[in-house]
Amino acid sequence: MTKTTIFPQFFSSLVFFPLVMVLFVTFGLTGFAGAVEIQKVTSEKGIEAWLVEDHTVPIIALNFSFEGGSAQDPEGKEGLTRLLAATMDEGAGDLDSEAFQARMEELAVSISFSTGKDRFYGSLRTLTPTLTEAARLLAMAVNEPRFDADAVERMKTQLSAQARRNESDPDAIAGRSLAESMFASHPYARPTLGTDETINGLSARDLSVQHAKIVARSGLTIGVVGAIDAQTLKSLLDDVFAPLAETGELVAVSDLEPEFGKEVYQELPVPQTTILLGLPGLKRDDPDYQAAYVMNHILGAGTFTSWMYEEVREKRGLSYGASTSLSPYRHAGLLIGSAATKADRAGETVEVMLDQFRRMATDGPSAEELNSAKQFITGSYPLRFDSSGKIARQLVALQNSDLGIDYFDRRNSEIEAVTLDDVKRVAKRLLAEKKPTIVMVGPKQG
Structure with missing residues (x-):
């Protein structure tokens, strides 16, 4: 188990639920007197994470990323990875969207996903008393997203509306124009959000294929902070990530020299x-x-x-x-x-x-x-x-770089x-x- 240190700091949670806010008031956010250790933890099944352990408040933050972001969107299906991020917590395992979201709210648990050009991201925020159930929900979202028709259509409607707004937003237009000008036919030129047309053309089948393509153990990076010890974390890592396929089916993305002077x-x-x-x-x-x-x-x-x-x-x-x-x-x-x-x-x-x-x-x-x-x-x-x-x-960012x-x-x-x-x-x-x-x-x- 490898260790290093970072500066003294203050911990707080990004979970926006009433119970967590009560804990803030009850326990306060006190500074640490010494440096904080970073531990490299490897589970029994070979899942690695970097851990900053602290028990000042009973809160755990877990962030992770997979290799492959929106640059993996097939041509004509721009926005697919962004839609994947929007739907993975909209029902999983034996819980449909409504039941999954209700259970997270009941437990004061936050699970979310997002994407960049190169990587796909996820996060968990939970209190220690609900860690076991939070890990179960996360494992379901990561391994068994349902992609139910009603949930997929609802997310498509939201993303399509955002894409239409971007058509008249000067900042969005400028950013898209700059990418198209400099990246030409490279996947980086494609809009991460997609367009109204491409989003509406996506299906649950597309999401299942993209999930299998990106969400795999190879290239997985994990960072954990809070009231959890290494041994407990090892079990969580195996429960959540060990069931994943070892490798996905990523399409090779080439390096490029952006075009300038336009x-x-x-x-x-x-x-x-x-x-x-x-x-x-x-x-x-x-x-x-x-x-x-x-x-x-x-x-x-x-x-x-x-x-x-x-x-x-x-x-x-x-x-x-x-x-x-x-x-x-x-x-x-x-x-x-x-x-x-x-x-x-x-x-x-x-x-x-x-x-x-x-x-x-x-x-x-x-x-x-x-x-x-x-x-x-x-x-x-x-x-x-x-x-x-x-x-x-x-x-997570340090591991990715x-x-x-x-x-x-x-x-x-x-x-x-x-x-x-x-x-x-x-x-x-x-x-x-x-x-x-x-x-x-x-x-x-x-």
Whole structure:
């Protein structure tokens, strides 16, 4: 059983039920006096999980993920994995949707599923007195989802309505246009939600096939936080995950180099123009990732202190905010800039943002800016661990990125080790002589 440590923090639950709120009031949320151990636990049947054990409050958060997300949607069936996430807790085993949901509410248990491009996610939140029954419900949802016709149709109706709303939402249109422009025919270009047409064409049979394809032991990662010991966790892991097939039937997804330099404008009668700029980024395993993370904080992720915020909002009043973010997918990396402004100032806003990219590539930040960024990044890191749910998600994310069980110990020292030369080097690598893909969605511009 392998152990490492993370910072002192506060645990809280993300379960939104009255009984849990009573427990918050009764027990309080007290800080820990020492570091918290991360244990690597392996069950009798070979299921592995990372565990942070704490008995301060009788609450358990369990997060997990499977390899294969919406990039596994077959062409013409976009939205299938998203519908799978919406239906796996809508009846399972011998319980139909109404009975399953009623039982969760009765026990103050939360079970949910979601998907990204590369992975499929699930979570459980429960009190320790109801752990046995919560694990039974989770095992049913993971292994025996029913996909009853009425439940599937209800979820399809909800997702279709959301897809139709996205057809007139400038942010959704801009995001979809950017993905289509940069990812071309790659599965990443397909909308995770799907479209009204593709969602309505999905069937219970499609869901069963996709479930068998994705929900398997191979590639499974699990993070657990709360009032549970390793031995109890081992039994839970075997009860929930051991019945799964060893491997699924994933379709190979290739790496890609996103296409840049395109300009896309879509007219939409809305008050403002939404702007997205797409540039090369890095995948998470790139040796330059931490340097790029610090660089991006200075460029546009640092909110009130970033160059984008200062130049676009503070100096010129072009937008309420402008920012940049790194998006490290498994098969590609992006750096995305975003802002929203008046239609007649959209061109000016884009130019100011491009100026910051050029400035970062040419000059880079000052030593003072670098030190300030590193202090903020390292000082704010414990905020990622102020709830059991956040910690459980972080444990899963570390496994998915293969960062190692000791990453929490190493992370701040890696940030501290980033030098001014590192930031300038990665800025040139990502930004120098690069022409971004520019997407603008908004009213007609004179």
